[in-house]
Amino acid sequence: MFAERLAAVEARVAAACARAGRARSDVTVLAVSKLQPIEALVAAFDAGVRDFAENYAQELRDKSADARLRGARFHAIGPVQTKNAKYIARHAAAFHALDRDDVARELDKRRVGQTPLPCFVEVNIAGEATKHGVAPASVGALLAAVRVLPNLRIDGLMCMPPPHDDPEASRPHFAALRALATAHGLRGLSMGTTDDFEVGIEEGASHVRVGRALFGARPTGP
Ligand SMILES: *Cc1c(COP(=O)(O)O)cnc(C)c1O
Numbered sequence: 001m002f003a004e005r006l007a008a009v010e011a012r013v014a015a016a017c018a019r020a021g022r023a024r025s026d027v028t029v030l031a032v033s034k035l036q037p038i039e040a041l042v043a044a045f046d047a048g049v050r051d052f053a054e055n056y057a058q059e060l061r062d063k064s065a066d067a068r069l070r071g072a073r074f075h076a077i078g079p080v081q082t083k084n085a086k087y088i089a090r091h092a093a094a095f096h097a098l099d100r101d102d103v104a105r106e107l108d109k110r111r112v113g114q115t116p117l118p119c120f121v122e123v124n125i126a127g128e129a130t131k132h133g134v135a136p137a138s139v140g141a142l143l144a145a146v147r148v149l150p151n152l153r154i155d156g157l158m159c160m161p162p163p164h165d166d167p168e169a170s171r172p173h174f175a176a177l178r179a180l181a182t183a184h185g186l187r188g189l190s191m192g193t194t195d196d197f198e199v200g201i202e203e204g205a206s207h208v209r210v211g212r213a214l215f216g217a218r219p220t221g222p
Helices: 002-020 038-046 057-064 082-091 101-110 136-147 167-183 197-202
Strands: 028-032 051-054 073-076 094-098 117-122 152-158 188-190 207-210
Touching: 002 028, 002 038, 002 197, 051 057, 057 073, 057 082, 082 101, 094 101, 094 152, 101 117, 101 136, 101 152, 117 136, 117 188, 136 152, 136 167, 152 167, 167 188, 167 197, 188 207, 197 207
Parallel strands: 028 051, 028 207, 051 073, 073 094, 094 117, 117 152, 152 188
Antiparallel strands: none
16 A cells, blocks of 8 residues: 555656656655654555654654664654754754744754754745745845854755645746755755645755655544
């Protein structure tokens, strides 16, 4: 079941890479496992998945401690409160939703003694009123604040465009994120979900964050 969905996603990723003239090895697929039971992650791991992504800090902490997932990497992709930053600092392979300097300072403090935490600055690329992420014009200031922190490393930018039925609607936002990253000398681009990961890859994504296409619908909370 999982293996079939993984093969289908992999075929679409490979086709998008081919269309864009990119090497398959340039794109990392993150399996977004938020709210999925641990058994779903174990099945994914047994099918070969090594990069998982979680939105909630405590859930990431708990799942990353499971012995059956030893060797897996856990990417944090959701907003984090300063009081939970320690879980990300200790257990995450990368943080894809950095948009506040107080969180950056807390992550830096809690990451001492480990390799620097790779981070992506989340950008509110479409200028939505209710979205997380820094405004494009404020990226430089946040980068400057983070660059002095020895235990963090900036790998690139991340965005989550407005939801839409048409994947092509994301293309201008992804292209804008790529241009912004280039302007700041950054190569990493975390962009594209189940709805639009192929467009993300065509526009240069280094990381796509795919949940439902791999795991099916997410369980809803109680
Ligand atoms: C949930 C989530 C995803 C994955 O969404 P799917 O539609 O399940 O692929 C990707 N990125 C972020 C930030 C998310 O919160």
